[in-house]
Every structure is written in structure tokens, then in C-alpha cells.
Amino acid sequence: MNKADIERHILKGPTLKVAISVDTCIYQQHGFRLESGQLRHLEQFGSTPGVVVMSDVVQREVLAHMVTEAVKAKSKLKGTLEDVRDHWPAAAGAPTPSDILGTETAEVVTAGRLDAFLSRCGGEIIIASGRVDIADLMERYFQPSLPFESSGDKKHEFPDAVALIALESWAEEHNKPILLVSNDRGWQAFAEASNHLSCVAALDEALALFQKRDATRARLVDHVTALLESEAESWDGLRDLESLLNSTIWVEDVSARFDYELDLQVDVAEVKFVDDAVLGSLRAIDYSNGALTVIGKFEATVSVEATFDFVMDGVNLGGCVVSENKTVDFEALITFEEPGGDELKAVDIELVRRMHKLNFGHVEPDYSEEDPTFEKF
Numbered sequence: 001m002n003k004a005d006i007e008r009h010i011l012k013g014p015t016l017k018v019a020i021s022v023d024t025c026i027y028q029q030h031g032f033r034l035e036s037g038q039l040r041h042l043e044q045f046g047s048t049p050g051v052v053v054m055s056d057v058v059q060r061e062v063l064a065h066m067v068t069e070a071v072k073a074k075s076k077l078k079g080t081l082e083d084v085r086d087h088w089p090a091a092a093g094a095p096t097p098s099d100i101l102g103t104e105t106a107e108v109v110t111a112g113r114l115d116a117f118l119s120r121c122g123g124e125i126i127i128a129s130g131r132v133d134i135a136d137l138m139e140r141y142f143q144p145s146l147p148f149e150s151s152g153d154k155k156h157e158f159p160d161a162v163a164l165i166a167l168e169s170w171a172e173e174h175n176k177p178i179l180l181v182s183n184d185r186g187w188q189a190f191a192e193a194s195n196h197l198s199c200v201a202a203l204d205e206a207l208a209l210f211q212k213r214d215a216t217r218a219r220l221v222d223h224v225t226a227l228l229e230s231e232a233e234s235w236d237g238l239r240d241l242e243s244l245l246n247s248t249i250w251v252e253d254v255s256a257r258f259d260y261e262l263d264l265q266v267d268v269a270e271v272k273f274v275d276d277a278v279l280g281s282l283r284a285i286d287y288s289n290g291a292l293t294v295i296g297k298f299e300a301t302v303s304v305e306a307t308f309d310f311v312m313d314g315v316n317l318g319g320c321v322v323s324e325n326k327t328v329d330f331e332a333l334i335t336f337e338e339p340g341g342d343e344l345k346a347v348d349i350e351l352v353r354r355m356h357k358l359n360f361g362h363v364e365p366d367y368s369e370e371d372p373t374f375e376k377f
Helices: 001-012 024-029 037-045 054-089 097-101 108-122 132-142 154-172 184-192 205-210 215-234 236-246
Strands: 021-024 053-055 124-126 178-181 197-200 249-256 258-275 283-288 291-312 315-337 346-351 355-363
Touching: 001 097, 001 197, 001 205, 021 037, 021 053, 021 154, 021 205, 024 054, 037 108, 037 283, 037 315, 053 054, 053 154, 054 097, 054 108, 054 124, 054 154, 108 132, 124 154, 132 154, 132 346, 154 178, 154 184, 154 197, 178 205, 184 197, 205 283, 215 283, 215 291, 236 258, 236 315, 236 346, 249 258, 249 291, 258 355, 291 355, 315 355
Parallel strands: 021 178, 053 124, 178 197, 249 355
Antiparallel strands: 258 291, 283 291, 291 315, 315 346
16 A cells, blocks of 8 residues: 555544554654654544554563663763763762652653554554464565565564564454555555555654544644745744754764764754745644644755864874855744734744754874974974
């Protein structure tokens, strides 16, 4: 089933008869942020049970990843607090990790978060037991046929195979197609060959498809777009985006022959809509409780100063400084209250990504300003 097929099902009839199921890789891509970002907007289906469905395989995988990340975060917090106490005497009485996080285990906290998320989304867990025939699964493996790849190590594909076969069984039983969200090629190939499953690679693309059921949402996006175009560079939200970008995590993308330490200073100078044109850069992903959430594409000009210090086997090899302006493309979620009004009321703005990369290409020590007659040894 292709994207056009699933779109026809979404638009057909007075009630929604299409489900959505998100793969583990998408939860991971969005940092397992169940209470914010794009994942939170799956809650728009909460009043319609059976729209958000999750394989029990994905449920277990997501839980395992979330526990790992929670343990890792707690360990980082502990190390940071200890480091602060070592260098700041005033922090001697600072709270401990348990004071901040409580005494419950990562497993308990994570299970509670996922259960609460599924409850808010009206989510349904699809149990593989009873839906996946072991003989059929083994036949697909040894043949091989979808969802198994025709070459390579296929053993790691068993969880995906179980999840996909169970989802297809549920879709067939309920006569309800499922829109899968996954950037995994195996999921995409299986969906393409299925009569009951379709697959898109991005969550915002999936959410935007569901908005097409309501002409009001399209009209509101056009109205908000017109207001933004009229304000262009004066819209206050651009300043909010500058502030958010200045507090984001910036990481380098470089190639280097030597190990290095880096001091990276980034200052966001300007934020604007991509190509100076608002039209076409906004897509609705949610319209709930009178508020419209859109995803927008933006462009930022950032002033960067990166100081590299190179070392090899403990020996300092010198350094280099890269100072330049860079253009960074990014996306943001913007929620407008009363989107049909004469004024823009942005009540929430979030960056889609919390980390942004800066490409420096190849870097190496710069000796151009050293005196060639100076004797180092």
C-alpha cells in the first residue's frame, strides 16, 4: 500500500478508519520525549481508541531504550553534582541525585511514563502471541521473503518481522489500514507489499496526512501563513527562536588527523523563514482544543568561533581558530492559540531537534603565524 492509498483511506468517510503505529527508531530519533515535541502530538488521537497502536515488540524495545537513557542521565547528573561540589564550596549542601529524582528505579519511572503516554494517546498494544505463526515466520526466514532481507545477517530482523506480521494481522482483522512511521528499509518494503500497511519515514509527515481530513485546518494554516507574511521579519517568534537556538546544544562535524580539545562559541545573529517565504513552509500536525500546531522550516545565521587544540600521545601539537558565519537550517513546532483571529498568539515554540551540528570540514594545526627562526628545542 503506497502513500496515496493510505491518504484516500484517511480522507474517506465521516469517521477515521486508519490507525498509526510508530517504530522504535522514530521514538529514538525524537529522544524518547513522550511529553513534548512531535511525539506529544499523538495525543490528538486520545479520544478515538484504536488509532494509535503499538506492537508489543516495539513496546519492549522502547522501554529498554528508555531505561538505558534514564540510567545514563542519572549517572551524568551524579557526576556533574560531584564535580560542582569539588570546585564550588557553596555547593557542599547541594541536593543529591535521589533528592532531585526520587528513589524509584529507572524501570518503574520509565514504565509509568510509557503507560501514561499510551493512555493520553488512547493507545492499544497489539500482542504478537496468537497473531504470528511460527512455521510461517521460519519459512519467511529461510526462503527468505519479506520482512526478511534476501542477504546479510537476518537474525537481528526477527523482532521487526514479528512486529510487522502482528500489525498486519490486526489491520486485516479490524479492516483498518495502519500508517507505519519508520525510516527502516525493512518496514518500508514490507508495507509496500502489504494490502493493509503503508509507511512514511517521518512523524510530522504522518501527522500532516491526518490533518487533511479537516478543511478547517488547511484554512487556518493559510490564515496564519498570511499573518506571518504580513509581519515577515517583525514577528516576535523569530526572536524566541533565536533564544532557543542560543541555548541549544551545538556539536562539531569535522575530520582531523589528531585528537583535539575544542572550545566552541556560537552566537545566533538572525533567524528567518527559509527563502524568505512563509508560504509552503508551514504544515499543520495538530489541531486540538482550539489550538493549531504547525511545523515550520527556518534558517539561522550563526557567528561561530571554534578553538581547536591538537594533541598526540599527550604532546601538544598546536591549534587553530575557525571564525566564520554559518547558515543552519532547522525546524520548529509552533502552537497558535485562536489561530483564526486577527493577531498571532504563539503560546508554545519548540525546536524539533535539541542538538545541531556545525560542519568545519578538515582541521589541522595552523603554524602560519609562528616565527620560523624560533628554536623550539
